[in-house]
Amino acid sequence: MHLNHSPNQNIILEHSSIHLAIKREDLIHPFISGNKFRKLKYNIQQAQSDNAFRLLTFGGAFSNHIAAVAYAGKEHGFKTIGVIRGEEIGFKPELNPTLLFAKSCGMQFKFVTREIYRTKTESNFMDSLKTEFGDFFLIPEGGTNDLAVKGCEEILEESDLIYDYMCCAVGTGGTISGLINASKAHQKILGFPALKGDFLQEDIRKFANQDNWELVTDYNFGGYGKIKPELVTFMNSFKDRHKIPLDPIYTGKMMFGIFDLIEKGFFPKDSKILAIHTGGLQGVSGVNDLLKRKNQPLINL
Structure with missing residues (x-):
């Protein structure tokens, strides 16, 4: 499989000392996206x-x-x-x-x-x-298996050593495990689960070889596949402002969580954060079909 370049895209955060960048893994292949x-x-x-x-x-x-x-x-x-x-x-x-x-x-x-x-x-x-x-x-x-984690360890590059925090959405735990294994001691990995339950802790420990990580469980919006108008409003605003599309199952919830944590002062002053865009955009049109049938706000494509 041919790998396209995945640049880090800086996000402008007004009135904040935090530096936030997104690694555009969604751009590395037109159909086999991100993680x-x-x-x-x-x-x-x-x-x-x-x-x-x-x-x-x-x-x-x-x-x-x-x-x-x-x-x-x-x-x-x-x-x-x-x-x-x-x-x-x-x-x-x-x-x-x-x-x-x-x-x-x-x-x-x-x-x-x-x-x-x-x-x-x-x-x-x-x-x-x-x-x-x-x-x-x-x-x-x-x-997610050993081979998948090995592949996810290649997400991080030498240039990513400048970041203090790295954030990713969590489904089955393979992506965050690869990030943990490839990270350095001074870095903290934050995972944003898309579903409820503490079982992910055990699943991640099967593959991860460091303890510099934690799961932030407050942003699943009710569980896997659960989508609320508040999330759709955030995603549409984010895309309008930063020209980066998000998906409602994984990356949308992660970015919502990161912005909320910044607003609440979770990250120390001058922190450098790298958010991993794991793709998943192919599913947005199908989700919009469901939202339309429920007369709920749609995600801007």
Whole structure:
């Protein structure tokens, strides 16, 4: 996979001594965006080394990961299978922009109930998938495994040593683990979980080799996929002012949290903060479809 340059873009904060920059990982590839590019890099290499010809993974209806695996499979000559959470989606997948894109890349879908989806790591379910589809190279939900963390360690560059804090959204914990491993002792890594629950602490500790991190759990807006008008208003204002689009599941909540913490005086004077834009913009049009049906404010595309 070809990596485009991902520049750091400074954000102007009026009446503040804080320096904030965003690492534009959303720009490194047109379809395999941000942390998905990083997570898939070494998984794809391993699948090629194993002479695999089929990739299988898991995700929800608007999953950035599903879209990225579908395109990566197409780009590298793999067949791809997406096990999709929510059996009801299978009746009208054509109404979902993410699944439409993945299908156009050749991905085959298996729609399962949420109850069955919760058993996705159990051996009986895995055996049934192998019986149905044959051998495959397994990429976990969200892409997080040792190979993914190795890829995410490459997000940081030598020039990023100037930053005191580095912030990222957290889903399955792979991206923040890579940042932790690549960071230096003087740096603090702040993770902004997109979902509720303390289980992420344990998941991150499986991969992280330093203790210079913490999770900021006040900005999930009610849980994974939960979107409130206040968040949409912030995202639209942010884009108008800084010309940087955000997604409502991950980066929007992270940036909302960073700005709120700055306003509350969380960061010491003259702190230098680097926020990681992990992409995820492909899902915005699908989210807007849901917001439109609820007569709620839309995200500016």
